Amino acid sequence: MLPLSSTIEFSAGAEFGIAVLLGLGFGGALERAGFGSARKLTAVFYLYDLAVVKVMFTAVVTAMAGLFTLSAMGVMDMSALYVEPTHLLAQGLGGLLFGSGFLVGGYCPGTSMAAVASGRKDGLVFAMGMLAGVWAYAQFTPQLDQWYRDTALGEVTMPALSGVGMGWWTLLFLAALALAGWGLRWVEQRHVGLRAPG
Amino acid sequence: MSSANNSPGQPRPHLNPYAAGVLLGLVLLATYAITGRGLGATAGFAAVATWLTALVSPAAVAASAVHLKYWNDGAPLLNWTLFLLLGAFIGAALSAWQAGRFRIGIERGPNISDRQRLMLAFLGGFLAACGAKLAKGCTSGQALTGSSILNAGSLVFLLAVFVAGFGLAQFVRKEWL
Numbered sequence: 001m002l003p004l005s006s007t008i009e010f011s012a013g014a015e016f017g018i019a020v021l022l023g024l025g026f027g028g029a030l031e032r033a034g035f036g037s038a039r040k041l042t043a044v045f046y047l048y049d050l051a052v053v054k055v056m057f058t059a060v061v062t063a064m065a066g067l068f069t070l071s072a073m074g075v076m077d078m079s080a081l082y083v084e085p086t087h088l089l090a091q092g093l094g095g096l097l098f099g100s101g102f103l104v105g106g107y108c109p110g111t112s113m114a115a116v117a118s119g120r121k122d123g124l125v126f127a128m129g130m131l132a133g134v135w136a137y138a139q140f141t142p143q144l145d146q147w148y149r150d151t152a153l154g155e156v157t158m159p160a161l162s163g164v165g166m167g168w169w170t171l172l173f174l175a176a177l178a179l180a181g182w183g184l185r186w187v188e189q190r191h192v193g194l195r196a197p198g
Numbered sequence: 199m200s201s202a203n204n205s206p207g208q209p210r211p212h213l214n215p216y217a218a219g220v221l222l223g224l225v226l227l228a229t230y231a232i233t234g235r236g237l238g239a240t241a242g243f244a245a246v247a248t249w250l251t252a253l254v255s256p257a258a259v260a261a262s263a264v265h266l267k268y269w270n271d272g273a274p275l276l277n278w279t280l281f282l283l284l285g286a287f288i289g290a291a292l293s294a295w296q297a298g299r300f301r302i303g304i305e306r307g308p309n310i311s312d313r314q315r316l317m318l319a320f321l322g323g324f325l326a327a328c329g330a331k332l333a334k335g336c337t338s339g340q341a342l343t344g345s346s347i348l349n350a351g352s353l354v355f356l357l358a359v360f361v362a363g364f365g366l367a368q369f370v371r372k373e374w375l
């Protein structure tokens with residue numbers, strides 16, 4: 001029965017070994033996609049290269065379809081999976097801040113690792129900025145965590161909210177992804193002039 | 199790119215984005231299937247920040263509930279997400295090296311200086327970290343992991359990220375184009 005963590009008690013060493021192995025795939029996939037490059041990542045905001053949308057959308061739909069299929073087969077216990085409590089204000093404001101940082105900094109936390117591994121000095125400086133940011137949060141605004149816990153809505157998923165099952169949502173996302181392919185290419189072609197030569 | 203390419207020849211083209219997305223999605227699915235949680239990244243940075251803070255001032259760690267969350271009984275570096283980041287670093291390094299994409303340099307548009315770009319990279323990292331802490335996750339923990347399980351808050355986060363990115367893009371055009 002999956003997840004394995006609900007039936008097997010991993011030793012600390014095994015857990016860290018698993019983390020490194022999954023990380024290899026994580027970092028490898030990001031680098032293969034070209035996400036060790038700030039210009040490739042920020043190109044999404046200028047519409048001439050939408051690889052960020054394509055990769056993220058496909059990854060989300062792949063994992064969603066996998067989770068649904070495993071759960072429908074009775075192999076995966078969805079209720080054992082961790083769902084971060086929803087807090088609309090925190091996620092809205094946090095998302096706006098995060099998006100600004102992504103645009104200005106050129107990376108996100110995970111892709112900054114791929115950038116450093118590819119030799120990008122700006123990736124390293126972004127990671128140092130990240131470190132300063134998480135430190136500042138812990139140092140100066142630790143009470144925000146308590147505020148989040150006290151005022152969060154709890155676990156809110158779209159199937160629970162809408163009454164429409166995960167299978168239908170998965171189908172909807174799959175259909176949207178299939179249609180998006182054309183739309184994304186059309187948008188890219190209209191902004192191709194912004195692409196840097198070479 | 200401001201520096202010379204260290205690898206001989208041209209770097210190989212990137213993987214088709216839809217194929218890369220399937221790959222990333224399978225890694226995410228495997229993470230869920232093994233650990234019951236998805237991917238993350240910011241927590242690894244938080245663990246390092248708490249470790250560094252303790253080196254300078256253990257009292258500062260004791261005074262913050264957020265530091266204490268990552269304190270792990272005095273071993274903040276034994277953090278699952280930090281090991282995930284270590285793996286990600288190695289995986290990306292192998293991939294970049296194999297594809298001839300490793301090069302020491304600074305990524306920026308042609309209209310700003312290296313120095314300006316590095317200052318903006320630091321500022322961006324700082325802002326992204328604050329946003330990720332407030333929202334309880336970043337592109338990995340919320341946008342990918344949460345969205346795939348249809349977490350409403352994660353979808354709000356994802357939407358807000360793109361609203362900010364598209365909304366501000368014209369103001370920092372000089373940095374990238």
